[in-house]
Amino acid sequence: MATLELEDVHRHFGGVKAVDGVDLVLERGELRALIGPNGCGKSTLFNLITGALRPTAGRIRLAGRDITGLPPHRIARAGIGRKFQVASVFDDLSVEDNLAIAAWTRGRRGQHLPLAALLTRLRLAERRATLAGELSHGERQWVEIGMMLAAGPSVLLLDEPTAGMTAAETAATVDLIRDIAATGDVTVLVIEHDVGFLERLDCAVTVMAKGRILRTGSFADMRADPEVRALYFGTAA
Amino acid sequence: MDAPVWLALAVFGGLAAVPSLAGDYWTGQLARYVLFGLFAVSLALVWGRAGILCFGQAMFFGAGGYAMALLTLGIVEVPGLSGAWPALALAVVLAAALALLLGFFLFWGAGISGAYLAVVTLALAVILEQVVRGWPLLGESTGLSSVPALPVGDNPWDPKPTYYVLLAIAAAVYFGLVALLASRFGVLLTALRTHPQRLAYLGYSVVALRIAAFVLGGAVAGLAGALFVATDRFASPSLIGFALSAEVLIWVALGGRSVLLAAFLAAIGILIVQGFLSEALGEWWLLALGALFMVSVALVPNGLLATPLLWLQSRLRRAP
Numbered sequence: 316m317a318t319l320e321l322e323d324v325h326r327h328f329g330g331v332k333a334v335d336g337v338d339l340v341l342e343r344g345e346l347r348a349l350i351g352p353n354g355c356g357k358s359t360l361f362n363l364i365t366g367a368l369r370p371t372a373g374r375i376r377l378a379g380r381d382i383t384g385l386p387p388h389r390i391a392r393a394g395i396g397r398k399f400q401v402a403s404v405f406d407d408l409s410v411e412d413n414l415a416i417a418a419w420t421r422g423r424r425g426q427h428l429p430l431a432a433l434l435t436r437l438r439l440a441e442r443r444a445t446l447a448g449e450l451s452h453g454e455r456q457w458v459e460i461g462m463m464l465a466a467g468p469s470v471l472l473l474d475e476p477t478a479g480m481t482a483a484e485t486a487a488t489v490d491l492i493r494d495i496a497a498t499g500d501v502t503v504l505v506i507e508h509d510v511g512f513l514e515r516l517d518c519a520v521t522v523m524a525k526g527r528i529l530r531t532g533s534f535a536d537m538r539a540d541p542e543v544r545a546l547y548f549g550t551a552a
Numbered sequence: 553m554d555a556p557v558w559l560a561l562a563v564f565g566g567l568a569a570v571p572s573l574a575g576d577y578w579t580g581q582l583a584r585y586v587l588f589g590l591f592a593v594s595l596a597l598v599w600g601r602a603g604i605l606c607f608g609q610a611m612f613f614g615a616g617g618y619a620m621a622l623l624t625l626g627i628v629e630v631p632g633l634s635g636a637w638p639a640l641a642l643a644v645v646l647a648a649a650l651a652l653l654l655g656f657f658l659f660w661g662a663g664i665s666g667a668y669l670a671v672v673t674l675a676l677a678v679i680l681e682q683v684v685r686g687w688p689l690l691g692e693s694t695g696l697s698s699v700p701a702l703p704v705g706d707n708p709w710d711p712k713p714t715y716y717v718l719l720a721i722a723a724a725v726y727f728g729l730v731a732l733l734a735s736r737f738g739v740l741l742t743a744l745r746t747h748p749q750r751l752a753y754l755g756y757s758v759v760a761l762r763i764a765a766f767v768l769g770g771a772v773a774g775l776a777g778a779l780f781v782a783t784d785r786f787a788s789p790s791l792i793g794f795a796l797s798a799e800v801l802i803w804v805a806l807g808g809r810s811v812l813l814a815a816f817l818a819a820i821g822i823l824i825v826q827g828f829l830s831e832a833l834g835e836w837w838l839l840a841l842g843a844l845f846m847v848s849v850a851l852v853p854n855g856l857l858a859t860p861l862l863w864l865q866s867r868l869r870r871a872p
Contacts, residue, residue: 365753391755403750405743412739419736420755466754 317376318343318502319364319395319470324373326359326526333359335526337373341470346496346503348513348534350547351523357506358400360523361472365397366390377470392420396468400475400506402455406448410439410458413447417462430465436494437461438487453484460491471495473505477512489515522547554730555813555861556868563813564723571712580711581827583718583783585820590722590776592803592819593812597729598769599801600809601738603745604762607670608677609773609800611654612647614792616774617781618684619643621696624782627689636702640778647774648767655763655770665748665762674794681793695788702782718779722816725772729812741765802845808858817857 319341326334334356341347349357362368364375366387375383382390391397405413414430434440437457442450447458456476463471476492477485489512496503496518507513513520513534520537522529524546530537537543554560567586571579595609622628623639633642654676658664664672685693705713732738740761743751748758781787790796800819807818822841830837852859 387752388755388757391753397753399750399753403747403753405746405750407742407746408739412742416739416743416751417754462754 317341318345318378319504320374320376320379321360321364322374322376324360324363324375325371326356326363326368327371332526334363334370337523337526337528339521339528341502341504343469343502344496344499346493346505346516346518348505348507348516348518348520349523350507350513350520350537351529352547355523356526357523358474359526361397361474361506364390364472365395391466391468394467394469395472396463396466396470397472398456398459398463398474398476400478402452402459404447404450404455404458404462406446408447409444410434410447410450410461411443413458414461414465417465418467421465421467433461433465436464436491453480456480456484456488457491460488464495468501470502470504473503473507475506475508477507477509485509485512486515488512492516554733554811556865557730559861560726560730560813563817564719564726567719568716571715576709576711579715582820583711583715584780585823586715586718586722587776587780587783588800588803588823589816589819590725590779591773592800592807592815593726593729594769594772594776595800595804596807596809596812596815597733597772598765599804600811600815601733601745602741602762602765602769603748604766604769605666605670606673606766606769607801608673608675608680608794608797609769610792610794610796611673611677611680612651612770612773613777613780613796613800614680614684614787614789615650616643616647616777617787617791618690618696619646619774620778620781621699621787622689624700625696625698627696636700636782640775640782643778644771644775647777648771650774651767651770652763655766659759659762659766663759674797677792677797678794681789684789684792690789691787693789695786697786699781699785699787701785702779714783718783721775721779725775726812726816729772733812737764802841804855806845806848806856808855808861810854811858811861814855814857814861818855 317340321337321339324334324337337360351357359368363370366385369384374381377393377395380393382393411430414433434443439454439457442454447455450458460476477488480488492503492505493516495501517534519531520534521531522537522543530540530543570582591613595606598604598606620639620643623630623642624636630642633639658669658672684690690696701708702714702717704717733741740756744758744761752758777791803819803822804815806822808814826837829840833840848856854862
């Protein structure tokens with residue numbers, strides 16, 4: 316059964332069709348990249364899935380349950396985690412508290428959390444007591460990804476997770492995302508513009524244009540597709 | 553993060569020593585100031601810790617005060633309820649209920665936050681004060697006088713027993729709130745203040761957390777107001793309106809909204825200084841307070857007392 320299913324989803328802002336009849340099915344444990352030029356509707360689609368916006372029409376289901384139009388906190392409770400493009404962490408709290416807040420939503424007791432393992436995985440073991448506001452940009456991005464992992468979602472939406480990262484941090488993030496998907500429990504949908512990142516991620520790619528799904532296929536196929544090349548990669552790619 | 557426990561113990565210990573050092577007049581005055589300090593703590597909780605800028609916190613202080621006056625004067629009788637202490641408990645519940653009602657209306661119904669919330673709560677405080685001024689049951693502009701004092705001690709002219717009881721209540725509430733803020737709830741309030749959107753996307757109801765903080769702040773303010781009216785033996789419309797709401801905001805901003813002890817001490821300190829300076833400067837005292845407020849907001853935005861405390865906490869946290 317599909318974990319996340321979008322059926323003919325529309326979102327219009329007046330006369331502007333930001334999302335115009337999107338059908339999308341993601342299976343459990345699938346890793347998928349979502350690409351497209353700026354303004355094609357990628358972030359609006361994330362907003363619709365996570366409840367920030369209500370669809371003008373269409374249904375969104377999580378593991379068969381209709382979550383269309385639910386508020387963000389109920390959709391998050393249902394199992395959809397979202398990482399924002401700009402790292403959204405609690406600056407006045409320590410790294411450990413940031414992760415603990417996310418873990419509490421699973422009904423776990425903070426002290427029983429395998430936080431140490433998670434912190435090590437995120438390369439933040441030495442920074443557990445540091446305020447999130449004092450971390451570097453890349454570290455803040457990892458803290459937010461760590462919060463998603465601590466919350467234990469069944470679907471993870473990552474909006475440009477490597478924005479502003481160094482090459483080394485980006486490579487480590489690719490490994491982390493692949494590890495998450497490799498568990499087979501979490502479905503991951505990633506918005507990303509970094510072609511190098513997408514190449515290393517080596518997963519199925521869905522291309523959006525003008526609020527619609529244009530193509531879905533492997534990264535190599537998409538890169539070879541003339542229409543996608545013209546639209547997104549540029550003819551020189 | 554609040555002030556170190558040893559410092560809070562020293563502050564309350566120092567306040568406990570006042571009656572033996574100062575006369576009955578200052579003990580009586582300080583009893584009132586301690587209650588205003590508790591009132592300031594309620595706003596620091598709501599504004600400084602939960603990020604809800606309430607410009608009408610006196611609504612709950614006054615609601616607690618008027619409820620206490622109505623119940624202990626026998627103007628309103630509740631079957632099975634008699635005596636000052638049950639009346640105090642009911643006054644706190646009524647103030648919290650008012651906060652719950654407003655919280656539902658403001659956060660859940662209207663979805664108001666930020667500067668809009670400040671404006672709306674300010675307007676509500678003004679409206680409530682006008683309602684009280686025109687309501688015969690509440691004594692209209694004259695207020696309600698001869699409110700029975702708290703049944704503490706044998707000698708009604710000795711302010712010390714009442715002072716100690718009020719100080720003990722203030723200390724209990726303070727340390728109770730500090731313990732609460734050190735718990736999971738406190739961590740969530742910090743998250744709520746820092747990034748409510750992130751909190752919602754983790755699965756928390758931001759509205760429910762805001763209402764919880766608002767109700768808790770309302771209950772503490774109501775407790776302070778009820779005790780104040782029983783101590784002052786007088787409930788007046790000025791306890792519920794705009795002026796006191798603005799005053800407590802200045803105390804909390806000057807002391808430091810994010811540290812409960814700083815807000816508590818700022819209220820007491822400013823009221824003591826006000827006693828001296830208003831004699832020397834008359835109405836010019838308010839100008840001096842306003843100037844100090846502007847300088848503090850511009851140069852020491854975290855508050856005159858909280859800034860050194862936060863610096864100290866930061867140093868202690870970084871120490872190996």
